[in-house]
Amino acid sequence: MDSLTQLTLGAAVAVVTLGRHSPHKTKLVAAGAILGTLPDLDVLLDYGDVVSNMVLHRAQSHAVFYQTLLAPLFAYLAAIFCRQRQYYWRWLLATWLIFISHSAIDAMTVYGTQLALPFNNQPYAVGSIFIIDPLYTLPLLIGVGLFLQRQHTPAGYRANMLGIALSSAYLLWTVAAQWQVSQIIKQALTAQQLNYQQLLVTPAPLNTLLWRFVVITEHGYAEGFYSLLDADNSLTLHHVATDPTLKARYQQLKSVQQLAAFSRGFYNLRQQNGQLLLTDLRMGQEGSYAFEFVIDSTSGMPLAQLPMRHNSDTALPWLWRRALGQRLPSPYWPSDQ
Template sequence: MDSLTQLALGAAVSVAVMGRRTAVWKAALWGGVVGTLPDLDALIDHGDAVLNMVRHRAETHALFYHVLAAFPLAWGVAWLHGERHQWRRWWLALWLVLVTHALLDAFTVYGTQLLLPFTDTAYGIGSVFIIDPAYTLPLLLGVGLALAWKRSGLRANALGLLASTLYLGWSVGAQGWVTHHARQSLAASGLPAEQVLVTPAPLTTLLWRVVSVDDTHYHEGYYAWADRGRAIQFRSYPRGTEALGAYASHPHIPRIARFSDGFYRLRWVDGELWLADLRMGQEPYYVFEFNLGPPVPPGSEPSAAVRVGQRVDSASGLPWLWARLQGQEVPPLGEVLAQPRPGPRPPSASMPNPIETSLPSPSPARLP
């Protein structure tokens, strides 16, 4: 999750555990600080863009190491505030801050290596987006009221934690229902329904992105709760797996294939291979896309991967998101942005909404 959310969660957990044993501001301060520490691993440069991706959320997010790290952190905080008699309570608070940070990250689709050093498997439920105001705001409100009302605000902080936790439960339940509906829609369209990814759209769990993959293609569609059970329409795109032969010895392809649970795409760009993680983004914009360079002879050392991923700017994405949230049958965002912009208009004329001026949605793509 984003840093603000992790800060708010850490502060809320610390305040709840410490209770009246220390000043609320102390618990909130150190909970917020420790709640952001695990993400500092993003500052480590491993010399390669793919390695930077797959080694994020690793040791600093592992539950085993959290047990060990909480000891010096708790002792330091207790000694600093002259509360060495309750360092065990500080240990419990800061340990839970670290653990909840990692567990919350596991609710996103990125992948969190919770069980290092025993396994480097990355766990990702994928039921919440990395930024979701519906999760974060109750935490911020609860901590704010606890700081303003001091000891009498502890109940507000507990209610904020409860509300955010219930929202996570809702997200998992909603994801499960959409997954069931997506498999039905895929089967009705004659598309594969064995390997399916269902993740929320940015900022909300009221709109979901669905991706299905097979050996040669991936299929993308969206479902909003405002669709009221309407079948999901999918578009199909080539995965570029024919390029695997030229890159059979490249270590990054199996690395990304494993990290993304098989949801990846290859494509040639000016004689160089670009590799994308299909889980984060939407066609054709993916946050984690990498240029692997030209093919190299077997046994030769490949060049370092370069990240070339793109994000959709909010000015273009938010109108589409709002329209789709309302259940409107609009073309995918990539198709909307690919359309030519309208020419110069008189100063008195207002610029059209890109959704309103988009072409009618083409019929769903299907494999032969």
């Protein structure tokens, strides 16, 4: 999730664990917020190339085993910062819960979080919530804000608890909505007699009304959108043909193997203007992907990450109109779609 969500979640968990025991409420919130952002500092590490930097983000720093090992140290530092060494064991619990909740909410996104290192490197990704979702973050933010405003009253503590309850309820809603949309899409694809090998269903940016889906087919892949406010369950698909010989030719390249495993098969290889392009199909949409790399076809080394194509003047209005049930093609699709 985004940094604001993680620092707010960390602060909220710290308040739940120590809010009734700390005379230094502001320091308590600050310590929780700092602890909540620590796992994401792995983004500062350079693993040698842009593909490795992507697939190794949310790795060791997000693994439960390593978080458990490091929690005593950071709990001690937090207890000193808040002048609460007498509550070290509560700080240990708070620190561990903050680290675990950070990784857990990250695993609810589609990116992939390697929770089980060093025992296995499987990236866990439920994909039911977008990396930025105001309806998840705002209850936490308001709850922590009210706690700070009413530091010496039970009402502030209850407000924080309510914020956590509401955000958790919303998270459960995202899972239920994803399941419901997945069933609708599967039925619609069956009705269209489309044979597919894999299906990915994940929310569009900033909401859980509009959902994007990707299907891997025999001849390539297809993308579409479904809104919970659509009048019916019919689907419009944008089909993309792929060259199967490219995957066969380059499947032994390290970068291709890395992204193939990390994306769980939702990737594409294509050639454009003499360049070999490697794309993660899970994040962004056709014509505007978040992770697309130029690969040296001889050495397999990633040469560069391509910038994501943005067109906010048309994309944002389309997003909200499509979420409200207007059946409009993506602004990034070819005009004949």
